Amino acid sequence: MCSASTFNFLFSLSVCLFSPFVILPFPSGRGVKARAKMGLGERGGWDKSESRYCGVETEFEDDMPRLLSYNLSSSGFDFVVAPLMDPTYRPSLLEAENGSSHVLPFAGSDLVLSPSQWSSHVVGKISTWIDLDSEDEIFRMDSETTLKQEIAWASHLSLQACLLPSPKRASCANYARCVNQILQGLSNMQLWLRIPLLKTDEDSLDVDSDDLVSEVSTLGVGLDFLEFFSTKYAYEERDSWELWNSFRLICEHHSQLSLALDILSTLPSVNSIGRWFGEPVRVAIVHTDSFLTNARGYPCLSKSHQKLITGFFNHSVQMVLSGKPLHNIPAESTGSAANHIDKNVNSVERHPLRSYLDYVGYLYQRMEPLSEQERIELGYRDFLQAPLQPLMDNLEAQTYETFEKDSVKYIQYQRAICKALLDRVPDGKASAITTVLMVVGAGRGPLVRAALQAAEETGRKLKVYAVEKNPNAVVTLHSLVKLEGWENVVTIVSCDMRLWNAPEKADILVSELLGSFGDNELSPECLDGAQRFLKQDGISIPSSYTSFIQPITASKLYNDVKSHKDLVHFETAYVVKLHSVAKLAPSQSIFTFNHPDYSTKKSNQRYKKLHFVIPSDTGSAIVHGFAGYFDATLYKDVHLGIEPSMATPNMFSWFAIFFPLRQPICVQPGSPLEVHFWRCCGSTKVWYEWCVTSPRPSPIHNSSGRSYWVGL
Amino acid sequence: MCSASTFNFLFSLSVCLFSPFVILPFPSGRGVKARAKMGLGERGGWDKSESRYCGVETEFEDDMPRLLSYNLSSSGFDFVVAPLMDPTYRPSLLEAENGSSHVLPFAGSDLVLSPSQWSSHVVGKISTWIDLDSEDEIFRMDSETTLKQEIAWASHLSLQACLLPSPKRASCANYARCVNQILQGLSNMQLWLRIPLLKTDEDSLDVDSDDLVSEVSTLGVGLDFLEFFSTKYAYEERDSWELWNSFRLICEHHSQLSLALDILSTLPSVNSIGRWFGEPVRVAIVHTDSFLTNARGYPCLSKSHQKLITGFFNHSVQMVLSGKPLHNIPAESTGSAANHIDKNVNSVERHPLRSYLDYVGYLYQRMEPLSEQERIELGYRDFLQAPLQPLMDNLEAQTYETFEKDSVKYIQYQRAICKALLDRVPDGKASAITTVLMVVGAGRGPLVRAALQAAEETGRKLKVYAVEKNPNAVVTLHSLVKLEGWENVVTIVSCDMRLWNAPEKADILVSELLGSFGDNELSPECLDGAQRFLKQDGISIPSSYTSFIQPITASKLYNDVKSHKDLVHFETAYVVKLHSVAKLAPSQSIFTFNHPDYSTKKSNQRYKKLHFVIPSDTGSAIVHGFAGYFDATLYKDVHLGIEPSMATPNMFSWFAIFFPLRQPICVQPGSPLEVHFWRCCGSTKVWYEWCVTSPRPSPIHNSSGRSYWVGL
Secondary structure (H helix, E strand, C coil): CCCCCCCCCCCHHHCCCCCCCCCCCCCCCCCCCCCCCCCCCCCCCCCCCHHHCEEEECCCCCCHHHHHHHHHHCCCCCEEEEECECCCCCHHHHHHHHCCCCCCCECCCHHHCCHHHHHHHEEEECCCCCCCCCCCHHHHHHHHHHHHHHHHHHHHCCCCEEEECCCCCCCCHHHHHHHHHHHHCCCCCEEEEEEECCECCCCCHHHHHHHHHHHHHCCCCCHHHHHHHHCCCCHHHCEHHHHHHHHHHHCCCCCCEEEEEEECCCCCCHHHHHHHHHCCEEEEEEEHHHCEECCCCCEECCHHHHHHHHHHHHCCCEEEEECCCCCCCCCCCCCCCCCCCCCCCCCCCCCCCHHHHHHHHHHHHHCCCCCHHHHHHHHHECCCECCCCCCCCCCCHHHHHHHHCCHHHHHHHHHHHHHHHHHHCCHHHCCCCEEEEEEECCCCCHHHHHHHHHHHHHCCEEEEEEEECCHHHHHHHHHHHHHHCCCCCEEEEECCCCCCCCCCCEEEEEECCCECCEHHHCHHHHHHHHHHHEEEEEEEECCEEEEEEEEEECHHHHHHHHCCCCHHHHCCCEEEECCCCEECCCCEEEEEEECCCCCCCCCCCEEEEEEECCCHHHCCEEEEEEEEEEEEEEECCEEEECCHHHCCCCCCCCCEEEEEEEEEEEECCCCCEEEEEEEEECCCEEEEEEEEEECCCCCCECHHHCCCCEEC | CCCCCCCCCCCHHHCCCCCCCCCCCCCCCCCCCCCCCCCCCCCCCCCCCHHHCEEEECCCCCCHHHHHHHHHHCCCCCEEEEECCCCCCCHHHHHHHHCCCCCCCCCCCHHHCCHHHHHHHEEEECCCCCCCCCCCHHHHHHHHHHHHHHHHHHHHCCCCEEEECCCCCCCCHHHHHHHHHHHHCCCCCEEEEEEECCECCCCCHHHHHHHHHHHHHCCCCCHHHHHHHHCCCCHHHCEHHHHHHHHHHHCCCCCCEEEEEEECCCCCCHHHHHHHHHCCEEEEEEEHHHCEECCCCCEECCHHHHHHHHHHHHCCCEEEEECCCCCCCCCCCCCCCCCCCCCCCCCCCCCCCHHHHHHHHHHHHHCCCCCHHHHHHHHHECCCECCCCCCCCCCCHHHHHHHHCCHHHHHHHHHHHHHHHHHHCCHHHCCCCEEEEEEECCCCCHHHHHHHHHHHHHCCEEEEEEEECCHHHHHHHHHHHHHHCCCCCEEEEECCCCCCCCCCCEEEEEECCCECCEHHHCHHHHHHHHHHHEEEEEEEECCEEEEEEEEEECHHHHHHHHCCCCHHHHCCCEEEECCCCEECCCCEEEEEEECCCCCCCCCCCEEEEEEECCCHHHCCEEEEEEEEEEEEEEECCEEEECCHHHCCCCCCCCCEEEEEEEEEEEECCCCCEEEEEEEEECCCEEEEEEEEEECCCCCCECHHHCCCCEEC
């Protein structure tokens, strides 16, 4: 009856079928884009990413044109991260000097650069001395005044972003409140909160704390914050992610508050780093002292740093280089060494960080080109869409077209049908027995084709019924049968499988009714109706399917859901190509359905309670919701699915599903996450409810299917 | 300029001055009301409370009219809590017996009682065998079916409430989900979740656990729940409040979900019990085995039980008696003993629980009658109101009328003025010196009167300026001065004190500009304007004031705020007569203002971070927001205020203020609560922002005064 799959990524705007539902537009530019320059170079088939631009952090400089010319034009950087105000400025000193001065002591006017130069090439670096949580009230007021003045100036210049200094202490509520206040009135500018990528592991605590102190101090991070990291606090609290988390919770996940991560020479554990990929990281600031030296004296990065940087590139995170040059590049290095370095630059004019930039460019260009599938899916990353309702609505031709192109899926079906035919009909009886195979939800015929190919491959005789409820698809089906000359083998039935009176019973029932979450397009209910005409010993392909969920950090998705400002969107499951998410624990199975199922007390309602344990080296984490997947057993060992650990490769019919939480839940290390999911069935609809009970109870989501349901 | 105080409780509907603001109506009936009967008897001046009705818990009885006649008509109970369905009923057994039966096996029809009998005299007791979190799926489904059927039947009968059995285990998400689903579709009925009043203290753990088991088992609480209380769990988790808390968080504080507390013979600590007074407790079920025996063989309660029951009476909690009679009342007890017992009842017909009921009635009648002030304030308990905006708006005559009646307040002012006059003018110069006293915000003149009385009392000469911005009040002020013959002493100035050009400077500046939270009606800003015309060594009365906050549990207030379904109401402070709240920790001071203040760097902005520690024997608690108070020093040791530990007695001009939290925050024992409050000043308005940072960060409330502010 209904066509195969869940999700039509080519025609997404036409698939929002239930409820008044606005599909969000593609994410707009997130960072600084250099307009004229090429950035880090070309990467096969993928030069649209913002991560190909690289910036440089600078000191305060009166003469902004000279600063740009020095760092950009001749040196290869795409933008500067530069202070906008003299670092000696203090509002309280100023007033003391000359009574009431409302003129700000800026170095230059806005006229020194063109508007497009300001916005394309300059990120405003907010004065690092500010400390809004200082005990000193005058200093605190000075900090607040300066912060507001600098951001107002940056807004006036139409900068795309400002870099906010790291909080100087663990308790930074006043800083966060002030930033939150600024965010309420900000037009388009992004605020990048600078946070060191830092987490002390329990076992490395004693060994590393001194190193950390020296490392962090090079970043200008305040003493209190250092103390927070280096003394008497429990393991869980020495984690800069927690600092970020409090800050953004106080600012309520504001979409213009994002992250600039300082990359140090020591990296935390992989699990701990993984969390940041679910956060709005816009920039990674790489310090020259994080670089190693290769055999020829050039800067390079450790393997784990390389992996991290590549990961950032894949998530459109821009690089910024920072610090003094620490490598003495041999002047005559024009030989074969370091072939990634641009050799045409006059060594006299070389920017002191040029060799670092070259190395970053080399890492960028070295990346694998995107596959065809990745390129197609690129625009759909982290883009929320409503699941299909194929039972209530008829699919459109373009939707069929897209799904039919997923050859991997039909190859699996064909393999399953082959095995079933061989089991059903021994070789000796191949010419005597005709197997009755019914495709329920035949659409425009791809499973009919797979069945006939399987029959040919195995030499079995087949009689096919193609049952389809969509009259528009049936038209095409008729023409296909005629075109292929299948008239003697295939009978087309234009009917809902739940209502059809079959003239005979089937040996094999083939369907592709699965959604991203397995049963979410009501395959169980459809097949319950269809199994009336399956022989008692008949085979259903698929024979079973199971759904899976997994807790994720997904700031982007959470913010997109939140932007609707209503309950309905928080109680809806979305189909989405997950990309900028952190998967916090392995997925676990939830609901399984087997077909056929002739038991008398059968119910399609389900309830499952799950305990997730987040690996202890992850640290604390925030759960914005749950990623959902499925895996289906078509027949015996032939399976099909999108559960990450066993996903069928190169299949594109399904993206994951996302169940949001109305309030993100923070999970401390060692504290289990207890989650409940229900599949509920009414007379006209099926829906899910979900909630969390540990570490703290959430409300029931989607009670009685009030916000989201699938119609029968 | 502006009149004195915050809150006019007689004319509250006219005081909602800012924003489109709907004042909530008085709470409607919360429980079961017997219409014809007198209940527990009369209490001086306070017979409207629902707590004067007492019910009895019964077994299942086919013949409902007989059940009512036995327990009510002749026995003195007001209602029964009775099972509606045969306890042997199991849907799955029924189906097995006779195929498809959709007829429910109810004992009688709805016709056996009149509709008003059903709704006034019967609370439906849901079958206690149900267990929606059983591992046994059939049993779980039976439980869900039965629960839904029984509540549907109770709704059909228009019962006012049903008693839900205690959760049988600590993890009760499926039970809560099902109840939540029912609540979504329920019209008016209340669901009372039965919870034992039970919390094991750390030190009494080993000693008491057996006792607890035997006690709880008499209540029909399931084994798993017992295990939860008696084995291997940490101290914090052996607390039935946590069970209630998870349940209602999952049901999202639904206003129709309330509590029936089982009172056992052992009571938890006073702090722990205190939490329940912020919860929607509707009924206390007192078991016969909680009673002691007095010297004459009659049932009575321990002192701590008496105190608890009296507390419940004061909070409109109804009593229900439960259990078998355990006291053998001497048949000939007609003597002087137990004079609270009704002696006119024929002992043959006496209900077996009659002596327990008599004792409860005795406790009720023994209570202190309400004071005049309490009676007036009764209707305003837990009733949210918008604070006044006297600076932006002119008060009405009735508002002045109300505040002027608060004689205690003016006596304090008079005392302060006396002391100031004596300090200012030594006895020897009493006739030589005329003190210039200015009342700023004179209203209709009460402070002028207090000043003149103070002058008379101390024999000092006074010249009074009465400055008032409200022209309507000035009219009355003129007539008062004429009536009293004060023309030679009092000069009336119709002007805003911030704009007035005073002809001379004052020795003493008197004002009553304080709100419930001290500075929240902009006393600081007004007095900043007025101190221009105070002599350098002049006195301001008040000379200082400080605000205080305190974390509270306040389900009722939280639900009333939530019912508006918008952000604005969660970011507003309300004036409210706090009653059904639990004060979780002693209040702490926040903002202090001193007058006069001639310092040059003066700012009326404030920021304070507070740490509250909830006493460890309280257990976990939920914080719905913060109660705010003030205390003012009028002059030297004369103070005035509403901070509970030092409140001025018999003063009614101010109720407390309530700052809600958008998401209630659960605090575990031993985990500090860190709270931040800001007083922010703009050019046209003043506002507060607030947030919590520990145990977990909340968003900033009322950023930039977007929801709630006080206009300048």
